[in-house]
Each structure stands twice: as structure tokens, then as C-alpha cells.
Amino acid sequence: xxxxxxxxxxxxxxxxxxxxxxxxxxxxxxxxxxxxxxxxxxxxxxxxxxxxxxxxxxxxxxxxxxxxxxxxxxxxxxxxxxxxxxxxxxxxxxxxxxxxxxxxxxxxxxxxxxxxxxxxxxxxxxxxxxxxxxxxxxxxxxxxxxxxxxxxxxxxxxxxxxxxxxxxxxxxxxxxxxxxxxxxxxxxxxxxxxxxxxxxxxxxxxxxxxxxxxxxxxxxxxxxxxxxxxxxxxxxxxxxxxxxxxxxxxxxxxxxxxxxxxxxxxxxxxxxxxxxxxxxxxxxxxxxxxxxxxxxxxxxxxxxxxxxxxxxxxxxxxxxxxxxxxxxxxxxxxxxxxxxxxxxxx
Amino acid sequence: xxxxxxxxxxxxxxxxxxxxxxxxxxxxxxxxxxxxxxxxxxxxxxxxxxxxxxxxxxxxxxxxxxxxxxxxxxxxxxxxxxxxxxxxxxxxxxxxxxxxxxxxxxxxxxxxxxxxxxxxxxxxxxxxxxxxxxxxxxxxxxxxxxxxxxxxxxxxxxxxxxxxxxxxxxxxxxxxxxxxxxxxxxxxxxxxxxxxxxxxxxxxxxxxxxxxxxxxxxxxxxxxxxxxxxxxxxxxxxxxxxxxxxxxxxxxxxxxxxxxxxxxxxxxxxxxxxxxxxxxxxxxxxxxxxxxxxxxxxxxxxxxxxxxxxxxxxxxxxxxxxxxxxxxxxxxxxxxxxxxxxxxxxxxxxxxxxxxxxxxxxxxxxxxxxxxxxxxxxxxxxxxxxxxxxxxxxxxxx
Numbered sequence: 001x002x003x004x005x006x007x008x009x010x011x012x013x014x015x016x017x018x019x020x021x022x023x024x025x026x027x028x029x030x031x032x033x034x035x036x037x038x039x040x041x042x043x044x045x046x047x048x049x050x051x052x053x054x055x056x057x058x059x060x061x062x063x064x065x066x067x068x069x070x071x072x073x074x075x076x077x078x079x080x081x082x083x084x085x086x087x088x089x090x091x092x093x094x095x096x097x098x099x100x101x102x103x104x105x106x107x108x109x110x111x112x113x114x115x116x117x118x119x120x121x122x123x124x125x126x127x128x129x130x131x132x133x134x135x136x137x138x139x140x141x142x143x144x145x146x147x148x149x150x151x152x153x154x155x156x157x158x159x160x161x162x163x164x165x166x167x168x169x170x171x172x173x174x175x176x177x178x179x180x181x182x183x184x185x186x187x188x189x190x191x192x193x194x195x196x197x198x199x200x201x202x203x204x205x206x207x208x209x210x211x212x213x214x215x216x217x218x219x220x221x222x223x224x225x226x227x228x229x230x231x232x233x234x235x236x237x238x239x240x241x242x243x244x245x246x247x248x249x250x251x252x253x254x255x256x257x258x259x260x261x262x263x264x265x266x267x268x269x270x271x272x273x274x275x276x277x278x279x280x281x282x283x284x285x286x287x288x289x290x291x292x293x294x295x296x297x298x299x300x301x302x303x304x305x306x307x308x309x310x311x312x313x314x315x316x317x318x319x320x321x322x323x324x325x326x327x328x329x330x331x332x333x334x335x336x337x338x339x340x341x342x343x344x345x346x
Numbered sequence: 347x348x349x350x351x352x353x354x355x356x357x358x359x360x361x362x363x364x365x366x367x368x369x370x371x372x373x374x375x376x377x378x379x380x381x382x383x384x385x386x387x388x389x390x391x392x393x394x395x396x397x398x399x400x401x402x403x404x405x406x407x408x409x410x411x412x413x414x415x416x417x418x419x420x421x422x423x424x425x426x427x428x429x430x431x432x433x434x435x436x437x438x439x440x441x442x443x444x445x446x447x448x449x450x451x452x453x454x455x456x457x458x459x460x461x462x463x464x465x466x467x468x469x470x471x472x473x474x475x476x477x478x479x480x481x482x483x484x485x486x487x488x489x490x491x492x493x494x495x496x497x498x499x500x501x502x503x504x505x506x507x508x509x510x511x512x513x514x515x516x517x518x519x520x521x522x523x524x525x526x527x528x529x530x531x532x533x534x535x536x537x538x539x540x541x542x543x544x545x546x547x548x549x550x551x552x553x554x555x556x557x558x559x560x561x562x563x564x565x566x567x568x569x570x571x572x573x574x575x576x577x578x579x580x581x582x583x584x585x586x587x588x589x590x591x592x593x594x595x596x597x598x599x600x601x602x603x604x605x606x607x608x609x610x611x612x613x614x615x616x617x618x619x620x621x622x623x624x625x626x627x628x629x630x631x632x633x634x635x636x637x638x639x640x641x642x643x644x645x646x647x648x649x650x651x652x653x654x655x656x657x658x659x660x661x662x663x664x665x666x667x668x669x670x671x672x673x674x675x676x677x678x679x680x681x682x683x684x685x686x687x688x689x690x691x692x693x694x695x696x697x698x699x700x701x702x703x704x705x706x707x708x709x710x711x712x713x714x715x716x717x718x719x720x721x722x723x724x725x726x727x728x729x730x731x732x733x734x735x736x737x738x739x740x741x742x743x744x
Binding site: 102105106107108109126127130131133135137139140141142143145146150153154155157158159160163202206 | 349350353356357360361546549550551552553554555556557558559560561562563565740741742
């Protein structure tokens with residue numbers, strides 16, 4: 001990697017040179033993804049301008065040094081474009097998903113390098129950049145003594161919404177996330193799912209152009225997860241949504257593009273179909289005895305196992321045929337996750 | 347901004363420990379009022395015929411006796427008081443002259459007179475002084491120590507005398523040398539503000555706040571202003587409570603009398619022209635500034651400490667440390683250090699000592715007040731700047 005050459009390529013891309021873009025893509029095909037937020041009309045990004053492309057640019061050598069001593073060369077020479085839509089960020093624990101999101105939200109500074117929005121560092125943009133953001137962190141905090149309405153009104157104030165508009169917006173969102181009846185209850189009385197919905201409502205208060213959701217469906221039951229997916233899908237029509245999760249079904253139905261992080265590096269990106277195509281022929285179904293099932297489990301990642309009488313049907317992820325008589329199966333995102341992260345924690 | 351401040355105040359007041367601290371403050375204030383206002387040492391008075399008055403009747407009688415001598419306090423006034431004292435309470439007067447013993451159930455002006463009556467050892471002191479060749483000023487024709495010999499200030503422009511018991515009690519209970527309301531106000535301010543910023547780290551709301559439009563600027567100022575308002579409401583609330591209690595019990599008689607004439611607070615040689623009302627207002631000002639500075643320092647610690655418990659413990663230790671950090675040495679460095687320690691909030695709220703320090707250290711009358719003001723400004727500005735930047739640059743999970 002030549003940082004100077006990459007820098008020159010990025011500058012040429014900014015100037016509109018398609019050949020430079022092709023050269024960069026060719027060079028870093030496996031590692032590049034594009035975030036672009038195009039800034040129009042001076043310093044403010046207007047909602048009406050976010051039609052085709054919005055980009056957030058992560059420039060060169062963004063690194064985050066972990067206090068444990070492990071130096072992670074986190075993202076290398078990124079020039080990325082997000083089309084409005086939903087991006088699923090998949091990765092095992094410690095892959096760097098939350099760190100990436102914190103870097104984008106400017107609540108964690110890079111050890112070196114910078115993140116820019118249309119060429120301007122987000123730290124320089126400051127409040128103008130944060131005005132575009134909606135963020136739901138993992139295990140987000142709340143004020144137990146506040147009611148749901150009060151909590152949202154507080155954050156509406158912090159997000160700069162005017163009092164009258166904030167009042168209407170709070171009611172709208174409480175209705176949208178199904179908390180209208182609980183609007184005047186204290187948050188300490190809420191279940192985990194209700195709190196999560198409140199967190200989602202808070203993230204949507206300022207109608208953000210960039211919505212960052214870190215494990216948003218943690219603690220939600222299946223019915224609430226379905227409601228959440230529908231909510232995000234309807235919201236993301238002209239927005240960028242970056243959604244990190246371990247629950248692959250959350251993104252399987254709604255994500256337009258996927259990004260897979262492993263050990264701080266982006267190893268795959270693309271549409272779900274493109275990424276799944278890469279593991280075509282690596283997913284097998286085997287009908288075996290219980291004894292054979294126990295033996296196979298020691299050597300291969302088992303995606304699913306179900307019993308039918310004396311026979312066990314295994315779904316195995318492996319580049320090679322795991323046992324005689326195994327049939328290939330159509331891969332799904334769970335298979336993909338296991339394919340890349342089976343070794344994590346073993 | 348006003349809405350933000352409102353929310354931050356709600357967060358401060360919503361915490362159980364703050365509510366508990368305020369409740370404890372109120373209970374303690376009631377105890378102080380019980381001791382100094384409703385059940386004070388001067389709530390009984392003995393009439394010349396031996397009858398005992400108590401409560402409001404005693405207060406009214408004391409005030410009526412003090413009213414006889416209202417106005418310029420001169421040696422002649424003291425002579426008049428002594429003559430009336432000797433005529434109405436001859437045995438008590440003899441006790442004062444011969445044994446320096448003052449009964450607490452005497453009317454206020456006669457108790458005040460006792461500091462002008464030379465003690466039984468006075469003659470021996472004169473003899474020793476004469477032997478040493480030191481001139482001792484003579485007594486007045488009434489046999490009393492002259493005002494100028496007690497180093498009472500403004501003797502060329504006579505002090506104004508008036509009823510002073512209530513003002514003395516108010517002063518001692520609000521900002522006096524011992525356990526006073528001022529110390530409690532400081533402590534509750536520290537407790538209330540300790541989680542102002544650390545509470546966000548503890549609850550995990552820091553990430554939400556720092557990613558909002560105003561999360562790295564206005565909200566921090568709103569929090570600091572909320573802390574200052576909290577300290578202000580506490581100080582004003584307690585002061586008004588005391589004003590109401592003492593006002594209903596004693597009225598406002600003697601408000602214009604000079605503080606140098608108030609008994610039992612030992613300010614007679616403080617060279618600052620303040621009447622009783624002005625002294626109390628100065629006390630309120632000192633306590634308010636001390637509470638605000640304590641609140642802002644606590645906010646700074648809250649921003650740095652990262653957890654509420656650590657924030658509270660460090661803030662309390664820092665608040666009370668100057669109380670113990672006196673060297674009592676005589677070298678210039680020790681003297682400067684001691685003076686500076688007295689300028690810190692925990693010590694400055696002992697207004698009696700703050701006003702008397704210039705006499706002990708041969709300083710100008712206003713020097714310790716100026717030192718307090720300068721220290722308060724520096725601590726305030728430093729704490730605000732540090733708190734602002736510490737929260738703004740807080741790293742989530744970094």
C-alpha cells in the first residue's frame with residue numbers, strides 16, 4: 001500500500017476522475033466500500049439534496065488503538081459511498097463494529113487519520129455534522145425517573161428541535177414505536193423491549209440523514225424485531241442506515257448491502273446475493289446417525305441440527321464435502337456468518 | 347438553553363441522594379432554628395422586680411430596653427447604661443464589677459455593658475504596667491473602659507447602637523464559627539452536583555448526549571448553569587427560611603445598628619462599616635459565592651472522575667480538606683498558605699473569622715475579603731474550563 005499514491009487517487013476521484021476511481025477499486029477491491037455524503041448549498045446538507053448519493057468519507061489510515069495493547073490497523077484508505085439505504089454490518093464480538101460506529105459518530109477519536117464529510121473533517125463540522133446524525137448505541141442509557149415523553153423532549157432539546165415542533169415529533173415517534181400508551185410512565189417501569197423502542201425513537205427525533213444503530217434488536221422479542229425491521233425499512237428510503245448486529249435475520253430481509261468486519265478489517269462487502277454467492281457450494285445437508293453427528297460436530301461448523309427419528313439432519317458449512325452423501329444447500333446469511341466467524345472464540 | 351437548564355435541574359433534583367440531602371438540610375436547619383431562634387439563650391429575661399418574662403414578652407422587653415440607648419454609642423451612652431444597670435439590678439451589677447459574671451437573663455444592653463467593665467484583675471494590671479513604665483489609659487468617670495481603648499472602630503464617627511441579640515443569633519446560626527447552615531449548604535451543593543457529569547457516564551447516556559447537535563457545547567454550559575442555580579436556590583432558600591423565622595420571632599429591631607455593637611460575635615474591632623442587616627447580607631453573599639464555587643469545582647471533578655461514587659468522594663474530600671490544612675506557622679510562607687486556605691469556601695463561610703483575620707495578621711480591613719473574591723474567581727473559571735473540555739473530549743469506550 002502506498003499512502004501517497006492513494007491520497008493522490010482520492011484527490012483525483014474528488015475532482016471527478018473516473019479512471020482514478022477504477023484504479024483505486026481495482027487496487028483495494030476487497031477492502032473498499034464507499035461512503036459519500038455530498039454537501040450541497042454551503043455547509044448544510046439538506047434533505048432534499050440527498051437523492052441519489054450521500055457520502056461519508058473515511059480518509060486514509062484510520063486507526064484505533066485498543067487500551068489492551070493490541071494495535072488494530074482498523075480501516076485502511078477508505079473511500080466509500082453509501083447510497084441511501086440500509087447497510088448491515090456483520091462481525092463477531094471484537095471485530096470492530098462498535099468502534100467503527102463510534103468513530104463515525106465522533107465520540108471516539110482515531111489514533112491517526114481523520115474522517116471527513118465531503119472533504120471537511122467531521123471534527124471541524126462539529127455541531128453541523130452531529131445535526132445529521134441519529135445514534136442508538138448498544139446498551140444505551142436512560143434516566144429512570146423520566147417518563148418516555150420527557151426523555152424524548154430532553155433529547156429533542158439537545159438535538160436543537162424547537163419546542164412546538166419537538167412536542168409534535170415526540171408524539172409522532174411514540175406512536176410510531178408503539179409507546180403511546182406508556183408515554184407518561186417512568187422509564188424504570190419499562191421492559192427491555194420498551195426501552196429499546198424508546199432508544200430507536202430517540203435516534204429518529206431529528207430525522208437524521210445518517211442513522212447508526214448498534215445492536216438495535218438486542219432484547220426484542222420476534223414480534224418486536226419484525227416491527228423494528230418494518231420501521232427501519234420505511235425510514236431508510238432516503239437515508240443512510242448503518243446497522244450492526246449478530247442477529248443475521250435482522251439484516252437478511254432489509255439490508256441493501258452488507259459489510260463484514262473481521263479483526264478490524266473489512267473482508268467482504270456487497271449485496272447479500274453477491275456475498276452469499278461467494279459461499280455457494282460450501283453449505284451442505286447431511287443425513288447421519290447421532291454417533292456420526294457427534295463426530296462431525298468436532299470437525300465442522302454445524303449451522304443447524306434437527307432430529308428425525310434415528311436420523312439427524314445436519315447443515316454444515318465447509319468448503320469440502322464433509323461426509324459421503326452430503327448434498328449442497330442454498331446458503332443463507334447464517335451460513336455466511338458461521339463461514340467467516342466459526343473460529344472466533346474457539 | 348432555558349429548557350436544557352430545566353431538564354438538568356430536574357435530573358439533579360430527581361436523584362434520591364439529592365432529595366435525601368435536601369431533607370437532611372431542612373431538618374438540620376430546623377434544629378438550628380430551634381437552638382438559635384425559638385429556644386435561644388436569651389428567650390427569658392428577669393425584670394428589676396424579679397419577675398421572669400419569656401418568649402415574645404422577653405424579646406419585647408429586651409428591645410424596649412435597648413431602644414432607650416439607640417443611636418450614637420459613646421462613652422456617655424455607656425455611662426448611662428451603667429447607671430441604669432446599677433439602679434435596676436444592683437446585685438447583678440456588683441457581680442459584674444467584682445467577679446466579671448454576667449447573668450444571661452439580664453436585658454441585652456446590660457449584658458453588652460459587661461465588656462466595658464474592668465475586671466477584678468484590672469488594678470493589678472495597672473500596677474504591673476506602671477512598674478514596667480507602660481502608660482495605661484484611665485477609666486471613664488463611670489469607671490468603664492473607654493471605647494477607643496477597646497480598639498473599637500469608627501470611634502471618631504460614633505457607632506450606632508441598637509438591639510442586637512437576634513442579629514447575633516442569626517449570624518451565628520447561618521454563617522457562624524461552629525456548626526452552621528452555611529456548612530450544610532456547601533455539603534448539599536457538593537452532593538447534588540456530584541453526578542452532574544459523572545452520572546451520564548454511569549448511566550451510559552454520555553454517548554447519546556455527545557452525538558447530539560448541542561451535546562459538546564450548550565449542554566455542558568446548561569449543566570454548569572444548572573449546578574450554579576441549584577447552589578443558588580439552596581442558599582437563597584435557607585437564607586429566606588432563616589429570615590422568616592427570625593423575622594417572625596424577633597422582628598427587625600436593631601437592623602441599622604453597627605455590627606461592632608452586636609454582642610457575642612466579637613466583631614467590635616473590625617474596621618469595616620456594616621450595620622446588622624448589611625452584615626447578614628454580606629454573610630449571604632459569602633455563603634452563596636462559596637456554594638457556587640463548591641458546585642463548580644464539584645462539576646469539574648464530576649467530569650474528570652468518570653463515576654458518581656468517585657466524584658462524590660473526591661469532591662467531599664476536596665471541599666473539606668482546606669479546613670484541616672493549616673500550618674499555624676509563623677514563617678511568611680506559612681502565613682500566606684494559611685491565609686489562602688481561609689479563602690477557600692469551607693473556611694470562608696465562617697464569616698466571623700474571615701472578618702477578624704486582618705486584625706490577627708495586620709492586614710488591611712478588606713484584604714481577606716478581596717483574597718476570598720480573587721480565589722473564588724480563579725477557582726470558578728478554572729473549574730468551568732476544565733469541566734467543559736473534559737466532558738467535550740470524553741471518549742466513549744476508548
